[in-house]
Amino acid sequence: xxxxxxxxxxxxxxxxxxxxxxxxxxxxxxxxxxxxxxxxxxxxxxxxxxxxxxxxxxxxxxxxxxxxxxxxxxxxxxxxxxxxxxxxxxxxxxxxxxxxxxxxxxxxxxxxxxxxxxxxxxxxxxxxxxxxxxxxxxxxxxxxxxxxx
Amino acid sequence: xxxxxxxxxxxxxxxxxxxxxxxxxxxxxxxxxxxxxxxxxxxxxxxxxxxxxxxxxxxxxxxxxxxxxxxxxxxxxxxxxxxxxxxxxxxxxxxxxxxxxxxxxxxxxxxxxxxxxxxxxxxxxxxxxxxxxxxxxxxxxxxxxxxxxxxxxxxxxxxxxxxxxxxxxxxxxxxxxxxxxxxxxxxxxxxxxxxxxxxxxxxxxxxxxxxxxxxxxxxxxxxxxxxxxxxxxxxxxxxxxxxxxxxxxxxxxxxxxxxxxxxxxxxxxxxxxxxxxxxxxxxxxxxxxxxxxxxxxxxxxxxxxxxxxxxxxxxxxxxxxxxxxxxxxxxxxxxxxxxxxxxxxxxxxxxxxxxxxxxxxxxxxxxxxxxxxxxxxxxxxxxxxxxxxxxxxxxxxxxxxxxxxxxxxxxxxxxxxx
Numbered sequence: 322x323x324x325x326x327x328x329x330x331x332x333x334x335x336x337x338x339x340x341x342x343x344x345x346x347x348x349x350x351x352x353x354x355x356x357x358x359x360x361x362x363x364x365x366x367x368x369x370x371x372x373x374x375x376x377x378x379x380x381x382x383x384x385x386x387x388x389x390x391x392x393x394x395x396x397x398x399x400x401x402x403x404x405x406x407x408x409x410x411x412x413x414x415x416x417x418x419x420x421x422x423x424x425x426x427x428x429x430x431x432x433x434x435x436x437x438x439x440x441x442x443x444x445x446x447x448x449x450x451x452x453x454x455x456x457x458x459x460x461x462x463x464x465x466x467x468x469x470x
Numbered sequence: 471x472x473x474x475x476x477x478x479x480x481x482x483x484x485x486x487x488x489x490x491x492x493x494x495x496x497x498x499x500x501x502x503x504x505x506x507x508x509x510x511x512x513x514x515x516x517x518x519x520x521x522x523x524x525x526x527x528x529x530x531x532x533x534x535x536x537x538x539x540x541x542x543x544x545x546x547x548x549x550x551x552x553x554x555x556x557x558x559x560x561x562x563x564x565x566x567x568x569x570x571x572x573x574x575x576x577x578x579x580x581x582x583x584x585x586x587x588x589x590x591x592x593x594x595x596x597x598x599x600x601x602x603x604x605x606x607x608x609x610x611x612x613x614x615x616x617x618x619x620x621x622x623x624x625x626x627x628x629x630x631x632x633x634x635x636x637x638x639x640x641x642x643x644x645x646x647x648x649x650x651x652x653x654x655x656x657x658x659x660x661x662x663x664x665x666x667x668x669x670x671x672x673x674x675x676x677x678x679x680x681x682x683x684x685x686x687x688x689x690x691x692x693x694x695x696x697x698x699x700x701x702x703x704x705x706x707x708x709x710x711x712x713x714x715x716x717x718x719x720x721x722x723x724x725x726x727x728x729x730x731x732x733x734x735x736x737x738x739x740x741x742x743x744x745x746x747x748x749x750x751x752x753x754x755x756x757x758x759x760x761x762x763x764x765x766x767x768x769x770x771x772x773x774x775x776x777x778x779x780x781x782x783x784x785x786x787x788x789x790x791x792x793x794x795x796x797x798x799x800x801x802x803x804x805x806x807x808x809x810x811x812x813x814x815x816x817x818x819x820x821x822x823x824x825x826x827x828x829x830x831x832x833x834x835x836x837x838x839x840x841x842x843x844x845x846x847x848x849x850x851x852x853x854x855x856x857x858x859x860x861x862x863x864x865x866x867x868x869x870x871x872x873x874x875x876x877x878x879x880x881x882x883x884x885x886x887x888x
Contacts, residue, residue, distance in 0.1 A: 360856075
């Protein structure tokens with residue numbers, strides 16, 4: 322099961338079991354819904370801002386361990402960051418899970434490096450990226466459903 | 471029709487080792503482990519006999535059909551027509567021109583929806599389907615309803631995934647123009663009492679379409695005893711090639727229906743003033759068809775006949791019983807679809823684990839199973855699950871492979887304890 326542990330790292334299993342920042346945020350500044358038509362996973366994200374800093378971010382949804390842990394770790398990671406910083410982090414994250422050659426910037430990615438193993442499982446990339454797609458949509462808050470397609 | 475090769479199989483049991491040797495892909499290893507292919511409801515693997523027929527067609531017989539006076543074209547046409555006869559006998563149709571070749575079941579249903587539907591269905595008419603339909607037997611009717619102003623009526627299912635017959639019967643009335651239902655559910659395994667439903671519908675003068683995509687490789691089909699008006703299935707689930715499907719239609723209905731697509735081969739004569747259409751089945755086969763696919767499908771039908779459905783069914787039923795028992799040993803496993811009459815499809819959820827995680831983990835043990843909504847989202851909603859894990863068994867699967875699956879599920883449990 323060595324290979325599998327690369328994907329299902331303890332941190333991921335932990336965040337899947339006990340997702341952080343989980344539940345609807347009342348009176349949020351913005352909201353978006355994410356949908357992965359491939360597996361039917363749905364996920365909602367709410368945010369509150371202090372200026373352009375993300376003061377609070379919560380999510381709610383049901384999905385696989387990868388998508389739940391990704392949403393949980395993402396909310397932890399972007400809280401306190403500016404929108405610009407969060408968008409850059411999103412790019413780094415996408416590079417990490419899709420590209421073979423990309424050097425890991427573990428300083429910038431922090432705990433998110435646990436998702437590096439996802440690149441070995443192309444069928445699961447969308448599970449890991451759903452939360453991030455939804456986050457980007459929430460910045461726009463245009464009431465469109467963000468999809469992984 | 472030849473039923474079974476009695477030379478090698480002395481008893482009525484299936485010679486599983488011989489059959490497995492016929493399927494080259496079963497020798498493959500996945501992540502260093504022998505492939506355990508349990509996604510047969512999505513598509514079945516192809517025996518060497520089918521692969522050879524495809525190669526032989528392209529190597530020796532390739533030419534366009536119904537065109538040339540030269541020998542090669544005549545040979546290709548003959549192969550094509552022979553395959554149609556094979557398919558016709560395979561489902562006991564009255565005549566081979568009641569067999570229309572399409573791309574797949576989906577196209578067959580769309581053909582009926584657009585050709586039969588648009589000329590017979592109008593505002594306030596009703597189409598009856600069931601809650602366990604594949605999206606391919608939902609969406610074409612929704613399109614037809616949008617186009618005509620007709621209504622879609624859905625017959626409910628019970629907690630075991632069985633059709634509520636009395637409620638289906640109640641839905642049929644003078645406005646009903648068609649009943650369209652699945653023979654064997656791809657996500658539940660349920661086998662519907664199609665002959666009985668056809669009888670009920672016919673008492674009300676309502677024709678019936680049956681989606682036999684799953685049934686066609688699990689059980690023998692007899693259009694005369696089913697007495698349905700349309701029956702659709704697809705080659706790639708029948709151990710045949712992809713891209714080739716079948717629509718069976720009762721001659722009297724097909725005759726009255728307008729063409730689905732226009733083009734070459736479906737006409738009798740063309741002038742700018744008036745075109746007259748070809749006779750059945752050509753009227754519904756515009757353009758150059760998938761000739762190799764049809765030839766391959768004919769070889770697949772020969773292959774199934776050489777084994778015999780009696781053997782296939784008793785083998786698959788054994789695996790269904792065995793699999794049902796073995797799976798129940800996995801902590802937190804709940805089967806979805808426990809009908810009395812069921813085929814070898816085991817759909818389930820594991821408490822606390824999303825089906826996609828199950829799929830990824832068992833894949834590392836070489837096990838190929840399907841995870842997701844199986845193109846039956848209303849079924850998932852009915853059972854309040856986002857998705858299921860589905861192991862679907864075909865003639866070449868074994869008890870040992872079920873054991874590999876069950877061991878892999880215990881590994882999932884290790885990683886995701888309850």
